[in-house]
Amino acid sequence: MKATTALPFILLSLLGCNQQNVDTRTEGEKLMQVSREWSQSASSGDVEKILGYWADDAVVISAGQPVLRGKDQIRKMVEDGFSSPGFKISWEPKSAVISSSGDLGYLLEETKITMNDSTGNAVTNFQSVTIWKKGADGSWKNVVDVMSPAP
DSSP states (O other): OHHHHHHHHHHHHHHHHHOOOOOHHHHHHHHHHHHHHHHHHHTTTOHHHHHTTEEEEEEEEETTSOOEEHHHHHHHHHHHHHHSTTOEEEEEEEEEEEOTTSSEEEEEEEEEEEEEETTEEEEEEEEEEEEEEEOTTSOEEEEEEEEEEOO
């Protein structure tokens, strides 16, 4: 009888040993580096490479614009941006937060978008929040991308 009572505790102990401790600080630094690489890719104009950082079901939310869902809608936004005269985009992550499980994280970022308008060049600064999910292969994909004009 005592052996059957002890069995659940032994199983719980073994399961607890299989949980990995995640170094959230190191993982946050890795995610910030992924974002920096993505920003560098954005300057290349390579649409496929840029799209590769978004998950297939990603959502993009920009102030005053319709919500974009999925890579087809996001692709159109990226292609339209690069077809605008003088268009440039870059960003820099400022902080990262990683879940204790290590599979979700978010970044607070500063974004600059430049494009020519009817009055000449304009630089617009944005505040951004990007939410990321880590895949089984260890790669991070952006699942939600939110931009709002900076004050």
